[in-house]
Amino acid sequence: MMRDRPTTRPATARSTPNGGRDPMNSGNPPGLDLERLRAHLDRERPGLVRGPLHAELIEGGRSNLTYTVDDGTARWVVRRPPLGHVLATAHDMRREHRVIGALHPTSVPVPEPVLLCEDESVLGSPFYVMEFVEGTPYRTAEQLTPLGPERTRRVVLNLVDTLVELHAVDPAAVDLADFGRPEGFLERQLRRWGKQLAASRNRELPGIDELHEALGKALPLSPEPAVVHGDYRLDNVLVGADDRIKAILDWEMSTLGDPLTDLGLLVMYSEQQETSDSPITTTSGAPGHPAPSELIERYAAGSGRDVGGVAWYTAFAYFKLAVILEGIHYRFTLGQTVGAGFDRIGEVVPVFVESGLTTLRKG
Incomplete structure (x- = not known):
């Protein structure tokens, strides 16, 4: 999925489906001074550390920078904010480090944190290892297809089961009771993304205001709050050779809130079909990929939550993605974003708006 902040970046130390990684620099990659580290x-x-350090910057990131670091015998991952001026609230290393540290002792698969450094004199910004x-x-249906229908189905259902495990964690039991403000969570989310839309509005976009207004009028009553990932989907996890989820990555948007927002996002992505000329990539077209209805049923059975209102959460996911893509399109028109596919982003935004409206009406 091509994205701006909450979309494509190969996060954390992950291998690609062909077993390789894309090295940017084996010496000092941008933003990482190995001697200081x-x-x-x-x-x-x-x-x-037992030997000289070597590092690679994992390519593809448009948000936090992720590096693999090794000393010849062991490997780690370093995460830091992007180079240049950034908003601390959008690239909070302490927050990411805190949530994986809290979840690591649980059954939720996350990398084990090694250390957090908030001393900016070391690398020029806070970072963690x-x-x-x-x-x-797995980022595309093409990458997932070689697994075959049976394994593909197993991988995606394991993704749902892992989400159930995450949402089953008692925030207070892992010292995350103050990790967010669950009260009024959906209202704030809707308001936030409305402001984001206003900041990038430079053309008529039929239906977007109607969708925003309709979502506001139909706000559901949230269930008990849970630790929410915020961008939960297949290309933000690492899948092992046994088809199980080995690690959930990219916790930048995590908080305490309505767990069904994670489910709605997952359902939205599972409804998308990739086309040859689309800048949007998904895994849903792979043979054996479970239908959205099966994902919903699997989550409901595992979590015990009422998912009758999942259409609202799915429509909200469409709205968020439309806003994100419109922001990318806006920056492209200003010449601030370059690269393959960005010239076609604007064409697909209305598709997501219409999908959101259709989903909400059917719900």
Whole structure:
């Protein structure tokens, strides 16, 4: 999926489906001074590093920067904000480190955190280090297809089961009771994305205001709050050789809130069919990929939650994605975004708007 902030970046230490990674630099990649990193690790975790450090910047990221680092015998992952001026609230290293640290002792698969550094004199910004997890991120139906229908089905159902595990965690039991503000969560989310739309509005976009207004009028009553990932889908996890989810990655948007927002996003992505000329990529077209209805039923059976209102959450996911893509289109028209596919982003925004309206009407 091509995305701006909440969309495509190969997060955390992940291998590609062909087993390789895309090295940007085996010396000092942009934003990572290995000498300073080594000195800091030696101070804070004596004996952790046993040889000279080498690093690779994982390509594709448009948000936080992710590197694999190794000393010849062991590997880790380093995460830091993008280079240049950034909003601390949008690239909060402490927050990411905190949530994976809280969840690691649970059954939820996350990388083990190694350390958090908030001293900007080390790398120029806060950063954290975590374990390297072997696994594959599947981003397209083409990458998933070689697994065959049976394994593809198993992988996607495991994705749903892992989401159930995440939402079953008691925030207070893992010291995350203050990780967000569940009260009024949906109202704030809708207001936030409405403001985001206003900031990138430079053309007529039929239906977008109607969708925003309709979502506001039909706000559901949220269930008990849970730890919400915020961008939960197949290319934000690592899948092991046994088809199980080995690690959930990219916790930038995590908070305490309505768990059905994660389900709605997952359903929305599972409804999308990739076409040869579309800049949007999904895995839903792979043979064996479960239908959205089966994902919903699987989640309901595992979580025990009432999913009768999932249409609203799916429509909200369409609205968010439409806003994100419209923002990308807006920056493209200003010459601020370049690259393959960006010239076609504007064409698909109305499709997501219409899908959101259709989903809400049917719900």
